[in-house]
Amino acid sequence: MMWREAVYLMQEIESLDSMRKVTKSYKKRRVYCNEKGVRQSEFYQAGIQGDKPEIMLEVRANEYNGETHVEYKNKVYRVIRTYPKRNEITEIICTSTVHKNGVQ
Numbered sequence: 522m523m524w525r526e527a528v529y530l531m532q533e534i535e536s537l538d539s540m541r542k543v544t545k546s547y548k549k550r551r552v553y554c555n556e557k558g559v560r561q562s563e564f565y566q567a568g569i570q571g572d573k574p575e576i577m578l579e580v581r582a583n584e585y586n587g588e589t590h591v592e593y594k595n596k597v598y599r600v601i602r603t604y605p606k607r608n609e610i611t612e613i614i615c616t617s618t619v620h621k622n623g624v625q
Contacts, residue, residue: 524554524555526555527552527553528551528553528554528591530549530588531590531591531592531597532547532588552585554593555578556576556577556578557577558577559574559575559577576598577614578593578612578615582605582611585603585613591613596617599615601615
């Protein structure tokens with residue numbers, strides 16, 4: 522399996538600014554992935570919940586630690602669901618997000 526594409530796994534971090542307002546930031550780390558097509562069954566299952574899966578990425582299972590967002594090809598996505606597969610691989614199904622001023 523070729524692991525050629527870089528993806529940034531992003532964990533959301535909430536903190537208080539000087540005005541005691543909650544702000545969100547992300548802790549990023551780069552890993553390598555394979556891009557896969559979203560299966561039709563995945564598309565319909567997510568649609569029931571109001572989500573629209575746009576990409577599926579495969580990463581090595583030991584590299585995924587429950588991150589909530591990914592940055593892939595300069596676009597930020599929210600993780601809808603993950604699925605462990607054989608051979609120590611995790612599939613990450615994502616939908617796009619809209620952010621103000623880049624990452625929220």
